[in-house]
Amino acid sequence: MNQKTTVISPEALRIQQENCQKIRDYWSALGITPVAFVDTYGCQQNEADSERIRGMLEEAGYGLTDTEEGADVVVLNTCAVREHAEQRVFGNVGALVHTKRRHPRQKIFLCGCMAGQPEVVERLKKSFPHVDGVFNTHHLWEFPGLLLRCLTTGKRVFAVGDEAGSIAEGIPVTRQNKLKAWVSIMYGCNNFCSYCIVPYVRGRERSRKPEDVIAECRELIEGGYKDITLLGQNVNSYGKDLGIGVDFADLLEEIAKIPGDYLLRFMTSHPKDATEKLYAVMAGSPHIAKQLHLPFQSGNDRVLKAMNRHYDRAKYLELVRQARAAMPDIVLTSDVIVGFPGETAEEFEDTLSLIEAVGYDALFTFIYSPRPGTPAAKLPDPVSRREKNAWFDRLCETQNRISAARHRAYVGKTYRVLVDGRDGEQLTARTEGGRLVRFSGPDELIGQFIPVRITDSTTWSLCGELV
Ligand code: SF4
Structure with missing residues (x-):
């Protein structure tokens, strides 16, 4: 995987604007107003990327529609985090053969994390000839050029090279919501948790410059947005690659100085990089929501080590204690994986006991899904699916009881x-x-x-x- 970061030059972005104009000219010569459908799978980062894809499509003269039927271009922005999500995408891509038959000028593009996996790209090339274009996350900013080439040559286009991870400022954004906005503050991840595909498909951590993030937030707040979520795979390591002495707490503090009536949130926080400095900044500003999504993944130290998470149960519980000391009413949520390869029944009990000890407001619960190419996928996994399902059910029952009790405490206030x-x-x-x-x-x-x-x-x- 290429480890460099490329800041896309204003000149390169201007060429993409020209490509948008050429696409407009192409359709106007045909006397057609084209429409586009962008389908998003997976996480908020993909939602944010889809807003940029819609922005580029609108700039190229496309109207937006919410169905693939009759769309002149369909973009599937995909997720590779779980096998189930990938199978769903392959099923939906396969079904598009029929919509394209009914609407032969339809162009079909696939992008996002699945497009970062060479074996997926090979499968699309060989078995899905109706897919016209594939581009991975590093090439998102080049989409207008790819679409133009596809329209004017009729050939398939693939931009899937292992390029340096890119940062492109100034791509048009079409936001889905008038109240709530996503703002990516960084891209990629350096952590290589042993079960996770993200570092392989999204590249190394690259932080946007603080002034660019602050300017985008200011524009949103002045435009009436009330709820802004700062996004990154691990926001707590923001700035490490910039070398200018600005960390995530500093960035958050600066954004929260913008006057207005709004709330700031952020996700996701990696416990290994969470700090009391961050909690102090959160506690000190009425603009920062007292909410923390802090994935723990497992309550057992051996499993956490096998997951390559770089913290243990004691450190995690200490972080929770510090967060609650700074913000007694903080809402805590988390992610947890059940049935990591080699996890034993006793180790699973540690996860249950951690959930009880913390008392989360809500949990995002997952049964382990092997991702080819990750270290965890090679580990022996003797526990049956049936047993993992039973653990999962117990975990959900435990959390539901806790969530219900925490919600009851709101009544009357x-x-x-x-x-x-x-x-x-x-x-x-x-x-x-x-x-x-x-x-x-x-x-x-x-x-x-x-x-x-x-x-x-x-x-x-x-x-x-x-x-
Ligand atoms: S922190 Fe771990 S789980 Fe999160 S994106 Fe990075 S590698 Fe994946």
């Missing part, structure tokens, strides 16, 4: 929430800690921070009334 939409008869909103609240009220409240009294709760959400 009043919280400031951001109203973000309507679900049937009720408005939906989020607390500062990201908990879902439903209550009755008029549509005019959507987009506002308002106080709501919590009247009831379930495992997953809260019910309330306007104060």
Whole structure:
């Protein structure tokens, strides 16, 4: 894997703008207004990348649609984190053969993490001839040029080389939501957790310059965005590659100085790089949500070592203690993997006991999924799927009980929430800690921070009334 970072030059980006204009000219000569469908799989980083892909498509004159049927270009922005997600993408790519038959001028592109795996690219080349183009995350900024080449030559295009990881500022962005925005502060990952494919498909950590991130956040806040999530595979290592003495806590503190009515969040934090300095910055600003997603993955030290996580149970529990000391009401969420290769029943019990000890507000739970090419995929894995399923069920029951109890503690209290939409008869909103609240009220409240009294709760959400 190429370890360098390339900052894409303004000149190279200007050429892509020209390519957008050439695509506009191409369609206008045909008297057609083209439409595009972008389908996103996986994590928030992919959601953020899809917003840039939509931005480039709009710049090239495409309208956006929410179905592949009749679309002139379909882009599948894929995820490689779990086998199940990959199989789903292959199924959906296969089905596109029919939509293309009904709409022969349709161009089909696949990008994202799956496009970073050589064996996937080979399979697409050989077995999916209706796919017109594939580009990995390093080449995202080149999409207009690839699309133009495909339209004008009719040939398939592949931009999947093991290039230096790129940072491209100034790509147009079409945001899906008018209230909530994703802002990538860095790309790639250096951690090589033994089960994870991300460092192989997204390259090494590369941080955007602080001034670029701050300018984007300022623009969003001035544009009325109320909820901004800073994104990175490990935000806590932000800045290490820049060599200018700015870390993630410094960046967060600077962004939070921007005046306005908004909340900042961030994900994901790696425990090995979490610091008390970060917690102090969080505690010190009303603009930073008191919410921390801190993946622990396992409660057992041997398994954590086999996962190459670089912390142990004691260090993790200490981080939780420090976070709660700085912010007593902090909402804590986490990721956990059940059935890592070689995990024993006793080791799984350690995971359960850690969940009890921390008392998370919510957990994202996964059964281990082997990713070819990662060290964990080569480990012996004697525990049956049936047994792993049984562990998983116990873990979910434990967390559901804890989540329900934590939600019950909200009842009778009043919280400031951001109203973000309507679900049937009720408005939906989020607390500062990201908990879902439903209550009755008029549509005019959507987009506002308002106080709501919590009247009831379930495992997953809260019910309330306007104060
Ligand atoms: S920190 Fe670990 S799990 Fe997260 S993206 Fe990097 S390698 Fe994957």
